[in-house]
Amino acid sequence: xxxxxxxxxxxxxxxxxxxxxxxxxxxxxxxxxxxxxxxxxxxxxxxxxxxxxxxxxxxxxxxxxxxxxxxxxxxxxxxxxxxxxxxxxxxxxxxxxxxxxxxxxxxxxxxxxxxxxxxxxxxxxxxxxxxxxxxxxxxxxxxxx
Numbered sequence: 001x002x003x004x005x006x007x008x009x010x011x012x013x014x015x016x017x018x019x020x021x022x023x024x025x026x027x028x029x030x031x032x033x034x035x036x037x038x039x040x041x042x043x044x045x046x047x048x049x050x051x052x053x054x055x056x057x058x059x060x061x062x063x064x065x066x067x068x069x070x071x072x073x074x075x076x077x078x079x080x081x082x083x084x085x086x087x088x089x090x091x092x093x094x095x096x097x098x099x100x101x102x103x104x105x106x107x108x109x110x111x112x113x114x115x116x117x118x119x120x121x122x123x124x125x126x127x128x129x130x131x132x133x134x135x136x137x138x139x140x141x142x143x144x145x
Contacts, residue, residue, distance in 0.1 A: 048128040055121045055132065062114045069111055072104040 079097045083089040089097070122132050 044128070048125070048130065051121055051124050051128070052130065052135065055118070055125060055135070058114060058118050058121065059136070062111070062118065065107060065111050065114060069104065069107040072100065072107050076100045076104050 076097070079093065079100050083093050083097060086093065125132055125135075
């Protein structure tokens, strides 16, 4: 046999043996890429789930802050009315009034921060395809049942 024919036969055998291995490696690479994509998607879903939980907690916290703010403003108004009725306010009245105004201002600032954070979360959830209006409606339905 000539060397040329021997080489062709040899390369043909090598090709026949290595082709299935190449196919296996190719399939393995595709599987690995699919698995990585699945892991990445799971990470995204986990983050979205945490954002939904944070959104719910923040809405609940905002309701509490709103109630506290309403009470603080009522106290400021009450103290202002008492100071006006007293004519010349005492130092204790002035101190109480200043403390009540500061508490109301602090609660107002906290409320604004919470609202800004809620707005941020709404944007994230909207980007993930979650409509927060439907989320709030769903929460109401769950509470009713």
